[in-house]
Amino acid sequence: MDAVVKKQTALGSYTKRRHKISAGDVVFNILNYTFYILFTFACVFPFYYLFINTISDNELVRTGQIKWYPVGIHFNNYLALANVNNLGTSALVTVARTVIGTAFMVVASAFVGYLVTKKEMWGRRFIYRFLIVTMYFNAGLIPWYLNMSMLGLTNNFWGYIIPGIVSPFNIILVKTYIESIPAELEESAFIDGAGYFTIFTRLIWPLSKPILATIAIFGAVGHWNSFVDSMILMSGKPQLYTLQYRLYIYLTSTSNLSALMNSGGSINPQVLNSLLNIRTVKLTVAMVTIIPILLVYPFMQRYFVKGIMLGAVKG
Known part of the structure; x- marks a missing residue:
């Protein structure tokens, strides 16, 4: 026993010297x-x-x-949010847009990313390259608006959802990740009689959770922070304004007040107090709008890091 203790002591001393x-x-x-x-x-x-x-x-x-x-x-500023016109409606629109838009985008990106990995798919190379081209070229804002108008997506909630369903960048990430999954797993499923859809839902989808969580974060942040489409497409339906666009309206109100005061214009004291309160509410709304993303990200971080690393190994 003493010999064992001496040996462990000597080993510990050697380790300490070695890691000095x-x-x-x-x-x-x-x-x-x-x-x-x-x-x-x-x-x-x-x-x-x-x-x-x-x-x-x-x-x-x-x-x-x-x-x-x-x-x-x-904490009066947070309590005052209940008195802001249509803020609750805007919050519901933003939450609905984020949840529905992200879900559609993740499913579409996963399925299309899986399909373009199949060599037997007709026109696979053309379809994949056509998707990639859309990342670099677009028709511009006015043709986009005219197209959305002809499709009936102006002043329509689905105008938030449909344009973002297919995301070329996310499809690239999913495709690259799926190609890193051993082909033998899919071959064994084929031997057992499984079809493409069964393999996708039972095999590919569960194994792709890291990359799907990654693109879900991308999609959720994009939907949550977007306001330009609300400003352009929903001008005739204020009840469909998003929370971010409502915040933009408050920012504009504050800027107009500052310009009026700097130009020496007079303003009613009651209106002035109301607008100054809007400025503090604007800061509070800004805080409220970032809280959900800050709360969600820590739970998705481990999937995010793993997914973005594996999805970027090869293109």
Whole structure:
């Protein structure tokens, strides 16, 4: 027993000597940790700054006195969101658009990405190349609007969903990922009598969860943050405005107020107070709009990192 203890002690001493940290390693670790701490601070601070401005005294926020910590903490700005016209409706439209649009996009990207990996598919190369070309060339804004109008997708909720169902970039990622799955798995399923659809739903779909989670994040963030299509397509139906476009309207109102005050124009004090309250509400809405993405991303991160790495191995 004593011999065993002495051997383990000697082995531990040898390991410590072997892994002794040099002065260069210490300097590198200090610089490395310093860099990543500063980088993390640069990423986190904008969200922190936005948050402390939503819970601080509104007058101090208006004059730009809130820098590092909140002053006069209150949550009235968040409670005031209930009084903003049609904000709840815009939130529902945005949530519905994000959920439905992302689901359709993920299913379509997965199925098309699987199909273009099949060499026996007629016209596979042409179809795949045609999809890729659309990433680099488009007709422009006016032809796009005319096309959407002729299809009846203006002032229509499906105008948010249908144009984004097919995403060439996501199809490339899915195709590359599926090609990394061993072909023997699919061949064995064929031998057992499974068809393409069965193989896709029972085999390819479960194995492709990392890349599907990756493109789901891309799609959800894109739908959640989009507002230009709402401004162009939904001008005749304010009830279909998205949350981001509603925020854009508040930004415009604040800019108009600033221009009026700088030009020396007079304004009713009650209207002035109302518009200044809109400015604080605008900051609060901005905070509220980013919270869902911040909450969802940590749960998808492990799939995101794995999927984006494997999907980018070969093209």
